[in-house]
Amino acid sequence: MDTSSIDYWLTDMDGVLVHENKAIPGAAELIEQWHRQKKPFLVLTNNSIFTPRDLSARLARSGINVPEEQLWTSALATAAFLKDQAPGGSAFVIGEAGITTAMHEAGFVMTDVDPDFVVLGETRTYSFEALTKAIRLINAGARFIATNPDVTSPSAEGPLPATGAVAAMITSATKREPYVIGKPNPMMFRSAMNKLGAHSKRTAMIGDRMDTDVVAGIEAGLHTVLVMTGIADDAEIARYPFQPKWVLQSVADLLDKDTSKGDSKTKKDS
The missing domain is CATH 3.40.50.1000 (HAD superfamily/HAD-like)
Structure with a gap:
């Protein structure tokens, strides 16, 4: 080749x-x-759970040298897309450090009061209260974004429900399909x-x-x-x-x- x-x-x-x-x-x-x-x-x-720094450290433990600036996650891609769509906008974010850090660095305000977007990322602890809030905000007009479509993620005990599966539940409740970035x-x-x-x-x-x-x-x-x-x-x-x-x-x-x-x-x- x-x-x-x-x-x-x-x-x-x-x-x-x-x-x-x-x-x-x-x-x-x-x-x-x-x-x-x-x-x-x-x-x-x-994966939108981890920050580039987290992933760089994980790869280093495996003997692979990838600086954090050379990692690109669905969380970073989501934040870049939304910054282009609505600079200085607001979002209700469900997820962990990977997506919340990326959204902060993109200049977004995190709020559960009339946000421009509901952003669904991956987390090991999906909250029923947060999902209920997301459904209500989407029904009230917030635009629905998902970081990636993966329906399961691996764990030592077996597959876990991931962003795509939870997005399908929100879609069922709101009749709104997310725009998926990953x-x-x-x-x-x-x-x-x-x-x-x-x-x-x-x-x-x-x-x-x-x-x-x-x-x-x-x-x-x-x-x-x-x-x-x-x-x-x-x-x-x-x-x-x-x-x-x-x-x-x-x-x-x-x-x-x-x-x-x-x-x-x-x-x-x-």
């Missing part, structure tokens, strides 16, 4: 760089290669490219999911790379009418030849 035309890189985190908080072989080396080559990159995640909305990638000052023709997205990473990358006009270290397999790839530009066994296949001898399985070369 020829990546000489790619100047900017976006990559998913879970299933691409880490799995259950352990670095996937080749991930730390690829990040170091980008640092060494001064390749602009961002690590993306739909993947597979290509806006997540476009906002990341804006942060990098990148052009789509020279940017690649690495992911492990056909239904989020690959489809959003295609719709954003990016080169798409699917790695087989997450949930995708050959049967999963075959289910979709679209295909990634490249399919690799892991990110190790992106290492320079003098760094790794990983073999790639290329869907299409250019």
Whole structure:
């Protein structure tokens, strides 16, 4: 595969760089290669619970060096979108530090009195009182925003209800669909490219999911790379009418030849 035309890189985190908080072989080396080559990159995640500082520390514990300014979350993308829509606006926010910090830094006032927006993020402790307030505010005219569409999130005990599942409950009560910022909305990638000052023709997205990473990358006009270290397999790839530009066994296949001898399985070369 020829990546000489790619100047900017976006990559998913879970299933691409880490799995259950352990670095996937080749991930730390690829990040170091980008640092060494001064390749602009961002690590993306739909998770809106954690701040970039939290995620940088989590990756560091796995042996992967990603400074906080090179992390882009659905919370940051949501805050950037709303700052463009209504600078200095107000919002009723359900979520944890990731989304509340991003909204504060974007200049929003947090309020439960006639807000411009109701913003639903992910939290481990959804409050019935807060959800009731959100429903009433949306019915009163607040615009409904969700950071991401994921219906479950993992935990040691098993899946937990996440933003998408709770958004569906609010929609059922209000008859209002949220505008969802995170993947597979290509806006997540476009906002990341804006942060990098990148052009789509020279940017690649690495992911492990056909239904989020690959489809959003295609719709954003990016080169798409699917790695087989997450949930995708050959049967999963075959289910979709679209295909990634490249399919690799892991990110190790992106290492320079003098760094790794990983073999790639290329869907299409250019």
